[in-house]
Amino acid sequence: MKGLFPCGELAADAGEEHRVTGTGRPATFDPEGARLHMGVDPEGFRRIFDCIWHEVAKRRTLLDEAYEAGDMTSVILQAHTIKSSAASIGALGLGRAAAAVEEAARDGATDALAAAMVRFHAAKETLSRLVGLG
Template sequence: MKAMYPCGASLPEDVLSVFDPEGARRRMGVDRAGFGRVFEHIWREVSERRTLIDAAWQAGDFKRIGLQAHTIKSAAATIGAEGLCRAAAAVERAAEAGDRQALDAAMAALRTARETLCRLVGIQQR
């Protein structure tokens, strides 16, 4: 996976509300290359968790959904993917509440947030 990291670029406010790589990089105290390596590692983790959350959703296993969503939420926050973090938090809340209707909507929002982040950083989706 070769992504284009917009670190250092002046990003519009609407993009920063979804993805703030420069803010995440500063919080981590790493240079741009270091952030790129962290991003790559975390993105692999998010992709694996997304596969697990999809399988748990298909099985109707709300506990596993909540666990995977919690991990995605934390990983997304680390890399400044605020939109993905918010979407994962909504999935986690819906799963914990056992609310299938809310979970369906939250899962759709999670897919959209992931797609948006992929477009922003130039990652080909699988």
């Protein structure tokens, strides 16, 4: 992971799961695993990551707008797209949070959706800090 992002090795962060825990918990962020899966060099992965991160940022805005408007069809679509995009770049915690939003919206579970949106934004903020991007 060193060299890909300014965070270097991941350090513990309030309540988040991390790549190097030794506890068997799933990773929050595993860019090296994603890079190896893609079969690209670190610079190539960084370019891919930046492109996908930019797209995810647009989708986050669309997700928030859909949620505020009560448009569950769009919430499901945006959350699903973020989930897939996040997984492709190793942003597993963000992907899991987006999956929870998608599931709650699909189920029409208003309280669960509100809680999932809070967790989604927390996961986004954690990842933003880890990679040094807004």
